[in-house]
């Protein structure tokens with residue numbers, strides 16, 4: 001699992017940051033998922049190691065232009081490059097279908113692959129799986145922005161523990177067909193009459209990873225709930241604490257807000273994104289340097305990174321130490 | 325007058341060329357006009373010396389995605405940067421209004437400056453001035469593409485000739501208030517009784533410049549008519565002559581077609597744009613190098629350039645030599 005930030009700016013593109021888009025590369029299924037698709041996301045993809053063909057699902061947090069204006073172009077170009085087998089499903093809040101269908105129809109764009117749109121009610125409090133298979137599931141919850149906006153929670157399922165070969169050898173059981181039977185969950189009776197139960201020889205399950213990817217939001221308890229125990233929380237950080245009043249008035253968060261949410265949620269890691277163009281590397285006022293946002297968050301939540309365009313973060317699976 | 329190419333690729337963006345957009349900087353009025361606005365045109369503007377605020381008119385040749393997907397984002401970002409006085413008028417073929425209004429409405433985008441859309445019937449054969457003032461006028465004519473598509477002709481008006489001071493001095497008339505009267509078109513009677521007519525002391529008028537900017541098109545007589553005697557013809561050159569059948573089947577032109585149109589139209593200069601991503605600098609087959617397109621056109625029409633992103637071309641006013 002790897003997060004790849006395609007656009008980390010807020011509102012308008014700048015020479016330093018493009019508008020919102022974030023890719024999540026999954027191991028199983030072997031797909032890339034895209035979260036939001038601001039204008040020129042396809043251009044950012046061209047400069048990345050990601051393949052547009054691998055992107056099979058696109059999840060939209062909300063219908064502000066800087067989060068969706070790249071969607072028609074992305075879908076259209078993908079159609080000229082790939083083949084009919086490279087299906088895409090777009091999941092987005094109510095209105096996404098009309099937005100997309102209009103953009104494609106008015107421009108005579110014919111998408112030449114299987115293409116589905118799944119609209120959801122972004123205000124519902126009922127937990128729905130937008131997608132689920134044997135390995136992974138994704139749900140959403142409403143956040144607090146000027147328009148209906150959600151955060152997504154991607155939950156990997158538990159990975160069954162491996163066979164504890166050391167423990168078996170300690171009992172004098174050498175590798176052989178009996179190992180396979182235990183792996184498949186079958187009781188094994190040894191020549192000396194002892195019966196081995198599979199559960200006694202399996203290492204602990206590896207917990208699935210949890211990734212919370214939030215849309216634009218003012219700080220709120222819904223964000224904390226969604227990010228509960230997340231391995232990674234991706235949170236907007238449009239402004240710094242100095243501009244908190246302005247941030248909240250516009251339904252956005254500061255870096256401090258994001259850190260407090262990560263702390264309250266007991267998240268393991270925080271990545272800040274959706275940075276206002278006010279903060280940039282050549283700012284005259286040191287308070288407007290992006291590092292300001294990072295330091296502000298780290299003073300509350302140490303394991304914080306500030307994303308930049310093409311920043312990527314591997315999310316390791318944490319294998320619990322076996323308890324003998 | 326200067327042409328500034330923001331995007332010179334066809335269909336999809338590549339690492340070498342963005343999709344279509346072309347700016348024309350005018351002296352009078354002191355405005356920039358934009359022709360087509362593919363996705364990420366606002367990003368290209370960020371890397372150019374052009375100011376989005378100076379762009380007061382946008383002309384759209386046709387409603388294919390690679391020519392319009394950047395329009396909602398351009399208008400939206402411009403709204404966050406400028407003030408209410410920086411009006412914009414978008415001129416485009418039937419359907420442009422619905423496309424734009426939908427894109428802006430679904431994304432809750434409020435354009436905070438005067439914003440007008442002028443729709444025209446792209447199939448009409450009746451010459452209409454989309455805009456006209458004392459200095460310049462712009463008309464359009466239908467071309468031949470898969471969907472209704474036009475070319476634009478920008479015609480500068482004649483510039484009245486300067487006063488011929490040499491001729492006056494030769495007659496013994498020294499610079500003074502009488503020069504001003506002649507300039508303003510008033511007859512002057514000298515002390516010796518001679519009467520000077522203004523028309524006799526004016527250098528020839530400077531003809532206005534003509535710039536023809538064509539949308540996508542197969543070669544056609546309409547293109548030749550529109551480009552008649554143009555100072556500059558901007559013509560698509562999606563493919564090379566080797567792929568002529570493919571080009572024409574898809575209602576596009578080859579570099580050779582463009583050169584033949586320039587020649588037949590008696591244009592003074594040809595600039596090729598809208599280049600298929602098939603032609604790029606790292607192509608293995610030399611036939612797929614962009615220079616191939618240029619050479620093909622130059623063998624027919626010598627004064628040809630092949631545009632690239634951020635290529636610009638000054639269009640000089642040609643002052644006729646005075647005939648004494």
Ligand SMILES: [Zn+2]
Pocket residue numbers: 062064145216
């Ligand atoms: Zn937003």
Ligand SMILES: [Zn+2]
Pocket residue numbers: 386388469540
């Ligand atoms: Zn076209």
